[in-house]
Amino acid sequence: MLPNSVNTPLQGFRAFFTRLIDKQKMGDKRLKQALSIIRWLALAAILTFLIYRLSKIGWNSLYESRPTSVLFYLISVLMFMVMPIVDKINYFIMTGHNIPEGIKVFSRKQVFNEAIVSYAGETYLCPKLAALPGHDTRKALIAIKDNTLISALVSNTWTLVLILCVWWVGRSDILNEIWNLSPILNGVFGAFCCLLYLVSIVFFRKFMKRAFREIWRVAAIHGVRIIILAALQIAQWKSALPSEEISFWVMFLAVQTLVKRVPINGDLMFLSVALLLSGFLNGDGNTVTAMLVAAAAMNQIVQFAAFLLTSDVKSKSRESRPHYPLAEHAAAE
Template sequence: MTGDGDTQEAAEVDPLGPREEARPAGWKLWLRRAFTIGILSFIIWRLTLIGWGELWRNLPTEPLFYVLHFTAYSVLPLSEIAIFSLIWGVSMSGTFGVMLRKRALNNSVIGYSGEVYLYLWAKARFGLTGRRLASGLKDNVLMSGIATALCAIVAALMLLWINPDLVRDRLVERAGPLSIGLFAVLIVAVLILFYVFRAKIFGIGGRIFAIVMALHFARIGLTYILQAWQWDVGVPAGTAELWFTLITVQLVISQLPLLPNRDLIYLAFVIEYAGSTGVNPQDLQAMFVTIFVLYQLLNYTALAVTSLLPSTRVAVKGA
C-alpha cells in the first residue's frame, strides 16, 4: 500500500494475510491433511482402547503442574524480546504480547506466519528497512535451528551413553568413549565454522551472534528443565532417565524435516511407549494428553487475547 506524505494514516491489516501464499498447494496440502488425520485417528483409537474414563481419572490435579506449563510456554516469547532487541538494535520492552502472538501463530496457523506477523508489526513501528528486518528474522530462525539441532544431537549421544541398550548389539558401548568424544568434537567444529563464516551467512556481528546463541541455548535448557519438572509433578513415579529420554525424543522429532504436526507424532509415540516406561501407563498417557490440549488452548487463547490489544495489532502506512 502507498501513502501520500503527511496525509498517510495507519490502517489495520490482517497479520495473517500472507499465510495463503505460503500454504502448500494441491496434492501436497491434501497429503499433509491426510497425514494429520491419520495420526489423530490413531491417537483417538488408542485412547479409546485405554478408556476415556480411565484417562479422566488420571488427569494431573496438582496446581503447580499447570503453573509450570504456562511458565515453560512463556520462555520463548520472553527470550525473543531480548534477542530481537540485540539483533535489530531497538528497544523491545513491553512486547511480550507481540512475541506471544508470534509463537501462537507459528504453532496454530502455519510455520513462519509468526515471522511474517512480526515483520509487518516491526516495519510499522521502527525506522528500519525491510531488508534489515528480514535479515534479523532470518538470522534468528537459523540460530534457533542450529541451537536446537545441536541440543538434539548432544542429548541423543548422552542418552545412548547412559543407556547403550537402546542400540542393537550395544553398538555405542563397543564404539567406546573415544568415538563419541570425536563426534562431540565434530559438533563443536561445525559451530566454530558457522562462527568463522558468520559474515557470509548472518547479518549480525560476532559479539551479538555469540550472545544470541547463548540466549537460545539458555532458552532451550530452561524450557526443558521446566518441562521435566512439570512431568515429575504430574507423574511423581517417573525417573530422571525417563524424562531425559522423552525430552530427547521430542528434540529429535522436532528436527525431522517435512513432517506436519510434530506434536501429534510425539503424542502418538508417548501413548505407545508408555507401557514400557516402568510407571503407570494411564498416568503418563493422561498427563501427555492434558499437556497437548493445554498447549493448543494456550495457542488459541493467546491469539484471541492478543488480537484485542492495540499494542499487538499490525498497522501499515497507506490509505
C-alpha cells in the first residue's frame, strides 16, 4: 500500500484529469449546442429572407405562374431516389454486405443531409454499417470516409466542368454577379474549396487504402449519379419553361451546384441566391421565380414524406427485425 505522501498526489492528479475530461465533455456538448443553434438561426434567416422577397413579388402572382406539368413534380421524387440507390450500390461494393432495409436507411440519410445539414446523414449511417458482419465502428468510419472522398472528388470535378461550360456558352456574367454579392465570403469559401480539392488529389492514395479497381467502380457510379441528376434537373426546368435555350439551363445548373457546396439546406440557399441575381430573370421573372419556389417546396415535401415513411413504426413484427440500439440512439440525436 502506498504511503499517504504518495497516495495524496496520485489522488490529486486523478481528480485533476477527471475534472479535465468532464470539462472537455461539457465543452463538446456546448459546442454541439452552439452549432445546432447557429444552424437553425441560419435556416430561420434564410426563410425570413425568402418570405420577405416572395411577398414583395406577390403570392397570388407566384401561384398563377406555378408550373402546371405533372412531370415537373414527379421528377422531384425521381431525383430524391437517385442518391439512396447509388449509396446502396456503393456501400455494398465497399463492405461486401447489403444493409438490412437499405433503401429505407439511405433515404433517411438523404433527408438528414439535404434537409438539415451536410454529413448529418453519415452520423446516422455509421452505426448501421458497424452492425454489419465483420464490421465495427472503425471499419464503418473508413467506408464512410472513402465513399465521401470519392464522391467529393467527382463532384468537385463536375463543378469545375460546369463553370467552364458557363464560360464557354457566354454566361460568365452570372458568376460575376455571384462574386459581387459578397467578394470576401465567396473568396474565402472558394479558396477553401480549391485547397481541399488540391489536397484530395495530391494525397488521394494516402487517404485511400482500397484497390484502384474498387475506387474506379465507386467513382464511376458517382459519375453516373451526377449525370442522371443533371439530366433530371434540366428536364424538370425544361418542363416548366420549354422555350429557354440550353445555355440558360447550364447556367442554372452551375449556380445550383456552386450554392449546394454550402453545408445548409441547398434548395433554400439556391432559391435565396436566385432571387438576388438579375441574370435569373430572363423573360418572365415571375415564371422563373414560381418555378424555383415550386421546386424547392416540392423537394421539402418529398423529404418530409421520406422522413415519415422511413420512421420506425411499432408493430408485432418489429421484434423479428434486426435491432441496432446504437443506430437508434444516433437517429434520435
